[in-house]
Amino acid sequence: MSVQGRDVGPVSMTCEVLDRRRLGRYWGLTLSAPEIARRAAPGQFVNIAVSAPGTLLRRPFSIAGAALGGHVAGTIDVVLDPHGPGTDMLAGVPPGASLEVLGPLGRAFPLPQRRVSALLVGGGYGAAPMYYLGERLRAEGHRVNFLVGAADSSRIIDPIVPKRMATWSSFTTEDGSMGHRGRVTDLLAEDLETTAAEVVYACGPNAMLAAVGDICEAAGVPCQVAVEEHMACGVGVCMTCILPIHTRKGVQNRRVCVDGPVFTSTRIAWEESRYTETAHEPVDDDLDDRDASDHDGRGPDDSRADEGHFTAGVRTVRTGGRR
Amino acid sequence: MSTTTRPTGRTTGVDLSVDLGGLVLPNPIMTASGCFASGREIDALWNVSELGAVVAKSVTLEPREGLPTPRMSETPSGMLNAIGLQNPGVDAWLERDVPWLASRGARVVASIAGNSVDDYREVARRVAASRSVAAVEVNLSCPNVSHRGLVFACDPGRSAEVVRAVRQALPDRPLFAKLTPDVTDIARIGRSVVEAGATGISAINTTLGMAIDAETGRPKVANGFAGLSGPAIRPMAVRAVHQLFTELGPEVPIIGMGGVRTVTDVVEMVRAGASAVAIGTATFADPFTAANLVRDLGPWLGRRGHTALADLRGRIEPWPHHPR
Ligand SMILES: Cc1cc2nc3c(=O)[nH]c(=O)nc-3n(C[C@H](O)[C@H](O)[C@H](O)COP(=O)(O)OP(=O)(O)OC[C@H]3O[C@@H](n4cnc5c(N)ncnc54)[C@H](O)[C@@H]3O)c2cc1C
Ligand SMILES: Cc1cc2nc3c(=O)[nH]c(=O)nc-3n(C[C@H](O)[C@H](O)[C@H](O)COP(=O)(O)O)c2cc1C
Ligand code: FES
Numbered sequence: 001m002s003v004q005g006r007d008v009g010p011v012s013m014t015c016e017v018l019d020r021r022r023l024g025r026y027w028g029l030t031l032s033a034p035e036i037a038r039r040a041a042p043g044q045f046v047n048i049a050v051s052a053p054g055t056l057l058r059r060p061f062s063i064a065g066a067a068l069g070g071h072v073a074g075t076i077d078v079v080l081d082p083h084g085p086g087t088d089m090l091a092g093v094p095p096g097a098s099l100e101v102l103g104p105l106g107r108a109f110p111l112p113q114r115r116v117s118a119l120l121v122g123g124g125y126g127a128a129p130m131y132y133l134g135e136r137l138r139a140e141g142h143r144v145n146f147l148v149g150a151a152d153s154s155r156i157i158d159p160i161v162p163k164r165m166a167t168w169s170s171f172t173t174e175d176g177s178m179g180h181r182g183r184v185t186d187l188l189a190e191d192l193e194t195t196a197a198e199v200v201y202a203c204g205p206n207a208m209l210a211a212v213g214d215i216c217e218a219a220g221v222p223c224q225v226a227v228e229e230h231m232a233c234g235v236g237v238c239m240t241c242i243l244p245i246h247t248r249k250g251v252q253n254r255r256v257c258v259d260g261p262v263f264t265s266t267r268i269a270w271e272e273s274r275y276t277e278t279a280h281e282p283v284d285d286d287l288d289d290r291d292a293s294d295h296d297g298r299g300p301d302d303s304r305a306d307e308g309h310f311t312a313g314v315r316t317v318r319t320g321g322r323r
Numbered sequence: 324m325s326t327t328t329r330p331t332g333r334t335t336g337v338d339l340s341v342d343l344g345g346l347v348l349p350n351p352i353m354t355a356s357g358c359f360a361s362g363r364e365i366d367a368l369w370n371v372s373e374l375g376a377v378v379a380k381s382v383t384l385e386p387r388e389g390l391p392t393p394r395m396s397e398t399p400s401g402m403l404n405a406i407g408l409q410n411p412g413v414d415a416w417l418e419r420d421v422p423w424l425a426s427r428g429a430r431v432v433a434s435i436a437g438n439s440v441d442d443y444r445e446v447a448r449r450v451a452a453s454r455s456v457a458a459v460e461v462n463l464s465c466p467n468v469s470h471r472g473l474v475f476a477c478d479p480g481r482s483a484e485v486v487r488a489v490r491q492a493l494p495d496r497p498l499f500a501k502l503t504p505d506v507t508d509i510a511r512i513g514r515s516v517v518e519a520g521a522t523g524i525s526a527i528n529t530t531l532g533m534a535i536d537a538e539t540g541r542p543k544v545a546n547g548f549a550g551l552s553g554p555a556i557r558p559m560a561v562r563a564v565h566q567l568f569t570e571l572g573p574e575v576p577i578i579g580m581g582g583v584r585t586v587t588d589v590v591e592m593v594r595a596g597a598s599a600v601a602i603g604t605a606t607f608a609d610p611f612t613a614a615n616l617v618r619d620l621g622p623w624l625g626r627r628g629h630t631a632l633a634d635l636r637g638r639i640e641p642w643p644h645h646p647r
Contacts, residue, residue, distance in 0.1 A: 004611050009367045012611055049608070054399035056553055056608055102610070230393045232402060233607040236364035238357070239380075239406045240395040253388050253409060258364065274392055274545065 003035050010235070011035050012102045017095050018075060024154035026125055027080045027091040028064070034074030036103045037066040042133035043226050043262040046078065046103030047234040052085035059086040060231050060257075062203065063104060064128035065135070076103075079128035079157055105234050106261045109133055109201055109224050117143040117167075119197035119221075121184055121212055123204020124150045127157050129226060130203055134165050143167050145195040147187060149204075153178035168195055185211045192219050200224070202265075206275040213265030223265040229256040244269040337621040338631040341375065341599050343576040344522035346458045346497040348375035348430060348599065351589070351632060352617045355580045355603030356381050356434035356460060356501070357406065359613075361420035362427070365606070369614045372428035375599055378578075379420065381436040381462045384446050386412035396534050396543035401555030401582070402604060403532050405546035408436055408465070413446045417453050425455035434501070435489070436462040439469055443485045447492035458497040460578075461489050461521075464528040464550075476503040476528070479512050483519035490520030499578055501525035504556075504563050510570035523576035524567050525601070527560045553604040557582030561595045568596020568637050584608070586623045589616055596637045 005011030019030040036046065040063050047058035065077035082091040093099065112118070118137055122130035127148045134144045146162035149172035156178055162169045171179030172187060180187055185208065192200070192215075200223040202212045209225040216223035229241040236258035243263070245254040251269045254260070339350040353376045354362075361379045362371040371377055389409030396403045410416065413435070424431045433456045437443040443461065450456050463476035463485060475481045486500050500516035502509055504527040513524050529550025534543040560581025567577055579597025583589055584605040592600045605612040624632060 237360040239409045
């Protein structure tokens with residue numbers, strides 16, 4: 001098996017597909033990738049080469065799990081939503097076939113330093129990296145709660161997994177085919193209280209992440225999100241994947257592939273991105289009322305202060321750093 | 324780590340060195356500007372000093388934040404991009420990136436851009452102060468604000484004007500004028516920039532394209548128009564390089580680029596007339612591409628009995644004449 005790269009950071013390797021299984025509308029792939037599994041942390045992604053006619057660029061996918069021991073030691077999982085030439089091709093690769101995989105890429109979710117109750121919010125295939133994170137958080141002794149949403153039940157990945165793993169879990173579908181009828185953002189404010197969440201982690205469509213971030217900010221709960229942007233290289237050299245980020249020098253464009261995909265949600269200047277249009281979806285009126293009446297004496301700046309508090313309390317896992 | 328394979332640059336006796344008008348490189352593999360940042364990210368994967376040279380992302384006088392997203396869209400065997408020259412500005416680049424590249428032992432080629440002749444001159448003046456910059460590439464595919472936003476590289480006169488200004492500010496270093504294929508006669512533009520003082524030519528930059536989503540009606544790249552690159556443009560690049568070589572002769576070095584991905588693509592470009600070859604979009608598909616080419620080029624040539632890459636430059640063999 002050929003592996004290219006250095007002792008730390010991402011590597012490029014040829015990976016055998018060990019298993020392919022249907023997950024409702026999605027497909028799950030298990031790849032033999034020992035070097036990537038060893039270096040990976042939740043929130044990071046891999047770039048997979050596709051061989052559909054006319055395609056050129058790799059496709060980015062969140063790492064949905066990495067096994068270091070047991071029967072499937074040295075493997076990683078990805079979950080695919082087939083909807084285009086690259087994802088269709090990957091969803092069709094049979095076990096035994098090989099794929100060129102580059103990873104792990106990007107920054108991982110920072111993990112809390114002290115024991116916390118964490119609420120993990122996943123939308124669609126964005127739930128996949130949340131399951132991986134949930135496992136890691138639980139292994140470190142944190143309380144793990146799940147809020148998983150999708151358009152319909154066929155897009156809720158393996159609901160038994162979060163149910164088994166979490167202290168508390170809840171589901172939403174837009175068509176009502178599973179759990180609450182509606183969106184994760186309908187329930188989030190209430191669920192933050194129910195779970196006494198001290199930190200929120202989220203992955204899903206960017207519009208969902210913008211709304212989740214707003215709700216968390218209003219509730220004063222720090223929130224880390226893993227975003228998506230179109231990527232040509234995935235390794236920081238092409239500048240195609242940028243997102244406007246609040247920095248000390250004002251709003252600056254940062255690369256999602258190396259500076260993200262995980263960002264502290266309050267740092268993202270969604271209003272300057274193309275996601276504004278959907279980001280400012282009607283927010284639950286009850287929620288606005290609650291914000292107004294339920295300040296607990298917090299000043300408007302305290303939610304930002306929480307970010308500092310959170311940042312101080314976490315260790316940031318950088319790309320490929322061996323831990 | 325035992326599993327690591329590193330490019331060795333070993334050439335099995337084949338001479339890969341190139342002399343680009345005084346810029347002497349151990350091998351002809353360079354990076355295409357804007358496709359390698361300033362090398363740091365790729366150096367996390369392999370040693371960038373293995374390259375013939377690193378051509379950095381174009382820098383401008385002031386920092387630029389660039390254009391809104393989406394900035395790219397894949398097309399059949401290619402991609403469209405409109406980045407808008409997002410860069411930290413020439414001063415920050417000289418301060419942060421050049422010393423780092425030099426410390427890694429890489430040969431550094433600056434790529435400079437601007438929207439007026441004065442912009443180019445001033446950026447060149449600042450770059451001239453850094454001894455670590457071995458050569459300069461002038462990215463002429465920028466809109467000229469004092470000429471209705473027309474791209475410099477589309478006009479032989481304006482291209483020459485920029486090159487003259489840069490040459491004056493930077494008299495002591497090899498200077499490459501980077502041309503666009505979006506002209507009627509690229510050889511004519513090449514002739515005029517060489518007469519204005521360019522040491523050599525870099526060709527080609529991206530060619531202008533556009534893609535529109537049939538459902539939403541929106542352009543797939545936010546800017547609308549965007550630069551097409553990748554294997555889709557390789558035949559255009561080979562054609563342009565050959566036209567330039569034919570016009571300018573073997574004395575003028577040419578850095579050929581456009582869709583190069585494999586060893587045979589490199590050799591094709593050299594046969595068309597390139598002295599060195601830059602790798603752009605292929606790095607996005609596989610960040611090890613350039614390293615693999617450095618490793619594989621020598622053995623490929625050696626197996627075919629070639630002793631020096633330079634011997635193949637401009638060598639196009641005729642088809643046998645078929646008597647009627
Ligand atoms: C960090 C990250 C993690 C991701 N994780 C997953 C995952 O776990 N599961 C999953 O199914 N999908 C994931 N995606 C989205 C996935 O990369 C795209 O769905 C996929 O690239 C589409 O390729 P295609 O050829 O099937 O579709 P097309 O839409 O035809 O793709 C055309 C081009 O657009 C790009 N593109 C299209 N949609 C997206 C998108 N949403 N994000 C980024 N680029 C896009 C493609 O890479 C390709 O270059 C992730 C994206 C990012 C950036
Ligand atoms: C994302 C991207 C950014 C680029 N940025 C620059 C740039 O800053 N300056 C420049 O002279 N050319 C730039 N180019 C053009 C390349 O250097 C090269 O000329 C072109 O892409 C053709 O080569 P390729 O097909 O190998 O990519 C860029 C190309 C791409 C794809
Ligand atoms: S995808 Fe190329 S810089 Fe992020």
